[in-house]
Amino acid sequence: xxxxxxxxxxxxxxLRFPKLVAINKLLSQYTVLLSFFLFSELDSHLRAFRExxxxxxxxxxxxxxxxxxxxxxxxxxxxxxxxxxMGWSVAYWLKRKEQVRNAVRVVVVEKDPTYSQASTVxxxxxxxxxxxxxxxxxxxxxxxxxxxxxxxxxxxxxxxPVDLQFNHSGxxxxxxxxxxxxxxxxxxxxxxxxxxxxxxxxxxxxxxFPWMNTDGVVLASYGLExxxxxxPWTLLNALxxxxxxxxVHQCFGEVTGFKSSSHKVETGDGDLLRLxxxxxxxxxxxxxxxxxxxxxxxxxxxxxxxxxxxxxxxGIGHGPKDSMPGIPVPVEPRKRYIxxxxxxxxxxxxxxxxxxxxxxxxxxxxxGGNYIxxxxxxxxxxxxISTLDVDHDFFHNNVWPRLAHRVPAFESLKVSSAWAGYxxxxxxxxxxxxGAHPLVNxxxxxxxxxxxxxxxxxxxxxxxxxxxxxxxxxxxxxxxLDLKRILYQEPMLERNIV
Amino acid sequence: xxxxxxxxxxxxxxxxxxxQKWLWTTTTSHSLIIATFSLTWFNLNTGTGWYTSNEYLAIxxxxxxxLILTCWLLPLMxxxxxxxxxxxxxxxxxxxxxxxxxxxxxLIMAFGATELIMFYIMFEATLIPTLMIITRWGNQxxxxxxxxxxxxxxLMASLPLLVALLSLQVTTGTLSMLILCYSDPMPFxxxxxxxxxxxxxxxxxxxxxxxxxHLWMPKAHVGGPNAGSMVLAAILLKLGGYGMMRIxxxxxxxxxxxxxxxxxxxxxxxxxxxxxxxxxxxLKSLIAYSSVSHMGLVAAGILIQTPWGFTGAIILxxxxxxxSSALFCLANTTYERTHSRTMVLARGLQMIFPLTATWWFITxxxxxxxxxxxxxxxxxMIITTMFNWSPYTLILTGLGTLITASYSLxxxxxxxxxxxxxxxxxxxxxxxxEHLLITMHLMPVLLLITKPEIMWGWHF
Numbered sequence: 001x002x003x004x005x006x007x008x009x010x011x012x013x014x015l016r017f018p019k020l021v022a023i024n025k026l027l028s029q030y031t032v033l034l035s036f037f038l039f040s041e042l043d044s045h046l047r048a049f050r051e052x053x054x055x056x057x058x059x060x061x062x063x064x065x066x067x068x069x070x071x072x073x074x075x076x077x078x079x080x081x082x083x084x085x086m087g088w089s090v091a092y093w094l095k096r097k098e099q100v101r102n103a104v105r106v107v108v109v110e111k112d113p114t115y116s117q118a119s120t121v122x123x124x125x126x127x128x129x130x131x132x133x134x135x136x137x138x139x140x141x142x143x144x145x146x147x148x149x150x151x152x153x154x155x156x157x158x159x160x161p162v163d164l165q166f167n168h169s170g171x172x173x174x175x176x177x178x179x180x181x182x183x184x185x186x187x188x189x190x191x192x193x194x195x196x197x198x199x200x201x202x203x204x205x206x207x208x209f210p211w212m213n214t215d216g217v218v219l220a221s222y223g224l225e226x227x228x229x230x231x232p233w234t235l236l237n238a239l240x241x242x243x244x245x246x247x248v249h250q251c252f253g254e255v256t257g258f259k260s261s262s263h264k265v266e267t268g269d270g271d272l273l274r275l276x277x278x279x280x281x282x283x284x285x286x287x288x289x290x291x292x293x294x295x296x297x298x299x300x301x302x303x304x305x306x307x308x309x310x311x312x313x314x315g316i317g318h319g320p321k322d323s324m325p326g327i328p329v330p331v332e333p334r335k336r337y338i339x340x341x342x343x344x345x346x347x348x349x350x351x352x353x354x355x356x357x358x359x360x361x362x363x364x365x366x367x368g369g370n371y372i373x374x375x376x377x378x379x380x381x382x383x384x385i386s387t388l389d390v391d392h393d394f395f396h397n398n399v400w401p402r403l404a405h406r407v408p409a410f411e412s413l414k415v416s417s418a419w420a421g422y423x424x425x426x427x428x429x430x431x432x433x434x435g436a437h438p439l440v441n442x443x444x445x446x447x448x449x450x451x452x453x454x455x456x457x458x459x460x461x462x463x464x465x466x467x468x469x470x471x472x473x474x475x476x477x478x479x480x481l482d483l484k485r486i487l488y489q490e491p492m493l494e495r496n497i498v
Numbered sequence: 499x500x501x502x503x504x505x506x507x508x509x510x511x512x513x514x515x516x517x518q519k520w521l522w523t524t525t526t527s528h529s530l531i532i533a534t535f536s537l538t539w540f541n542l543n544t545g546t547g548w549y550t551s552n553e554y555l556a557i558x559x560x561x562x563x564x565l566i567l568t569c570w571l572l573p574l575m576x577x578x579x580x581x582x583x584x585x586x587x588x589x590x591x592x593x594x595x596x597x598x599x600x601x602x603x604x605l606i607m608a609f610g611a612t613e614l615i616m617f618y619i620m621f622e623a624t625l626i627p628t629l630m631i632i633t634r635w636g637n638q639x640x641x642x643x644x645x646x647x648x649x650x651x652x653l654m655a656s657l658p659l660l661v662a663l664l665s666l667q668v669t670t671g672t673l674s675m676l677i678l679c680y681s682d683p684m685p686f687x688x689x690x691x692x693x694x695x696x697x698x699x700x701x702x703x704x705x706x707x708x709x710x711x712h713l714w715m716p717k718a719h720v721g722g723p724n725a726g727s728m729v730l731a732a733i734l735l736k737l738g739g740y741g742m743m744r745i746x747x748x749x750x751x752x753x754x755x756x757x758x759x760x761x762x763x764x765x766x767x768x769x770x771x772x773x774x775x776x777x778x779x780x781l782k783s784l785i786a787y788s789s790v791s792h793m794g795l796v797a798a799g800i801l802i803q804t805p806w807g808f809t810g811a812i813i814l815x816x817x818x819x820x821x822s823s824a825l826f827c828l829a830n831t832t833y834e835r836t837h838s839r840t841m842v843l844a845r846g847l848q849m850i851f852p853l854t855a856t857w858w859f860i861t862x863x864x865x866x867x868x869x870x871x872x873x874x875x876x877x878x879m880i881i882t883t884m885f886n887w888s889p890y891t892l893i894l895t896g897l898g899t900l901i902t903a904s905y906s907l908x909x910x911x912x913x914x915x916x917x918x919x920x921x922x923x924x925x926x927x928x929x930x931x932e933h934l935l936i937t938m939h940l941m942p943v944l945l946l947i948t949k950p951e952i953m954w955g956w957h958f
Contacts, residue, residue, distance in 0.1 A: 098842070297844075468919075
């Protein structure tokens with residue numbers, strides 16, 4: 001690069017002709033050399049200088065101490081354990097309800113960034129108002145309203161609008177002889193609360209849905225509005241994107257324990273209780289030994305199928321039996337299968353989400369003649385929860401016969417794929433558990449929805465945010481679903497569990 | 499003077515040689531005894547105007563209130579830190595206490611200094627223990643940022659002060675305050691004299707803090723531990739006011755014209771920071787901005803250079819020191835229980851802590867300058883002297899008083915009144931130590947109603 005021969009020639013010229021002209025030429029050549037050397041790297045020097053200057057200005061996050069990326073903050077006001085749709089819904093509503101920007105610091109801790117085992121994304125994604133408990137109907141109605149206007153709520157400036165692919169095809173429940181009166185009573189409750197559901201006789205069913213075999217069906221209830229199915233992954237990401245844009249911190253890590261302070265109090269009856277208050281949440285970083293205790297004021301347990309385990313970490317359930325500390329939070333994972341089948345001569349585009357009295361259900365998936373089907377197994381035949389492997393024999397032995405009986409077109413179908421997911425199953429009464437635990441004052445629960453959590457998540461998020469920031473329910477009164485019913489052993493049974 | 503300073507220095511061996519079990523008890527009672535002895539300084543009865551003097555340290559009616567406040571606050575700071583330090587290893591507790599005692603020693607020497615250069619050295623030296631306390635034992639990751647802001651704001655502003663002091667030494671031949679009051683006013687006419695005036699006062703304006711250069715203060719308070727906030731609010735801010743009062747003796751004729759923009763800035767700051775208080779969600783941040791608001795009034799009072807202005811400034815500084823420190827202690831008690839400083843998560847505390855609600859009530863009433871508390875005395879004197887200087891300032895000061903009242907009531911209503919959320923039902927009850935701490939803050943404020951002359955400075 002250095003033109004050495006030029007230099008040598010110049011020097012030789014200079015030696016042979018020691019005149020001012022030669023020296024001038026030498027000097028000019030040296031200057032050209034030097035400037036060539038300097039200016040060729042000027043660009044990269046300038047770029048490096050600009051980067052360093054930008055890092056030194058306020059507003060950049062360069063620090064001389066290397067902090068692990070992805071570590072949660074040392075202090076937060078509210079830590080939400082579990083980053084599924086319920087957790088992000090609570091986070092979004094907390095930010096939406098705060099009256100001053102950044103009034104509360106919210107951190108959502110999620111174990112698995114790929115959401116490979118999360119119930120949210122493995123769900124069938126249906127939403128219905130056909131419940132028997134009025135609170136459930138209200139929750140679904142409020143959530144349907146949220147989902148229909150989702151871009152008013154979750155739109156982020158300069159980003160694509162949210163498209164939930166909400167198919168408003170409705171649910172169709174069928175009832176046999178001995179359950180028809182239950183269906184009629186439920187229908188009355190649903191109409192009272194405001195759901196648009198009609199009852200159909202077998203003839204009317206045949207008129208609307210000629211592909212159905214009404215053998216054994218005495219009554220059916222069909223939802224006309226606000227019922228159908230949507231894409232849960234889109235809802236989760238929309239909530240997450242909006243919440244992060246409002247200032248919620250996301251942290252990928254596993255909650256391994258809590259630090260708490262406790263003190264003994266005496267109740268009016270003279271019993272000694274130990275009240276605990278969570279002071280720190282121990283978060284373990286993924287694939288690392290590094291732990292960060294996050295100091296917090298409130299913990300929200302939305303860990304879904306793992307909520308029971310998280311509650312055990314603080315000691316709920318450890319105590320003498322039949323005493324308040326000894327009653328655990330009765331949420332455990334239950335595995336459910338979903339099979340995707342292809343049937344070109346199937347029910348068609350207007351088929352609803354059919355739920356038969358035998359337990360089997362199916363819905364249309366997409367426009368290419370694919371359907372999603374499944375069935376809740378009997379209590380005694382619950383599959384093993386240690387992995388999410390699919391049992392295809394279950395389909396052949398249990399699901400297909402019943403499905404083919406109800407919809408003759410399904411006698412010839414092909415299973416294209418299948419997956420399994422966990423229900424956060426509330427073994428007590430299969431309904432959601434909301435509210436704080438009396439013995440651990442600052443742990444709120446929003447879990448145990450047993451298969452209808454996704455459809456109620458927007459309204460539940462709002463309810464929990466109201467509990468935390470206002471101290472009570474202001475829009476929907478959900479005290480029927482409070483955690484205390486578990487401790488008083490008063491079940492709120494829901495009859496229409498799929 | 500030495501009979502207070504030497505026992506303070508002897509606190510160092512006390513800290514390092516006491517058995518662990520008695521560490522906090524011993525240091526608290528030792529510093530309390532020093533504080534009680536410092537009350538003898540109120541008995542000022544010689545003719546020279548300077549008392550308990552040797553060549554380097556002396557007190558006069560201006561520095562006495564600040565010195566007694568400093569000595570009084572050390573046992574309170576130790577009492578306040580006892581709980582959150584109990585989980586640390588013993589060596590670290592001893593280092594923490596040593597930092598506080600060294601800060602105390604430097605503050606006594608700063609307020610007692612007779613020479614302006616010695617005052618400057620002590621002024622700068624107090625930055626180091628405070629920086630260590632804030633960055634090591636502070637509350638969040640932002641404490642590093644807080645420490646940097648704190649250190650560099652004050653350093654940047656005080657280097658010109660050094661230059662100004664040295665050049666003044668060359669001109670006048672001495673910087674001893676014992677002699678300076680008898681010197682002739684110096685001719686200050688040129689532009690460089692004006693810049694020198696700025697240099698002399700800028701450091702103190704940053705320390706007070708004046709509105710435009712106040713940014714370090716909310717950060718330092720939020721990022722620091724409880725005792726750090728206490729000493730910062732109660733004493734370190736007053737160093738700025740005291741320094742301003744001392745140095746304006748030298749800068750006299752120029753102050754009449756040069757102080758104009760800074761007085762207006764201070765009064766504007768009262769309103770601005772008061773309005774910011776109404777929007778705060780973090781309790782400590784609210785109290786920090788309230789401090790800036792009160793000290794804006796103090797800065798205006800000092801820059802006016804009238805007897806009422808000075809007197810009002812001293813009274814307001816003493817009263818504000820005690821009341822602000824009490825507010826920080828109360829906020830810390832909430833923080834230690836709920837682990838959050840957000841006001842929306844700790845409301846309705848009156849139902850569960852009724853006696854503490856009384857302390858909150860009295861402290862907030864003091865903060866909003868309720869008569870007959872000394873806070874009102876100071877504010878009224880400053881407002882009156884400002885009105886005398888220009889009637890239009892009444893708009894600013896009156897509006898400022900209104901906003902002060904509204905954010906103090908806002909603070910009280912948000913934390914004490916309202917429905918108690920269910921998640922704070924199970925909080926631990928208050929300890930006697932905490933009640934004692936607040937009482938020892940409020941008792942001097944209430945007693946000063948009866949004899950405020952002792953803190954009126956030279957004009958009593």
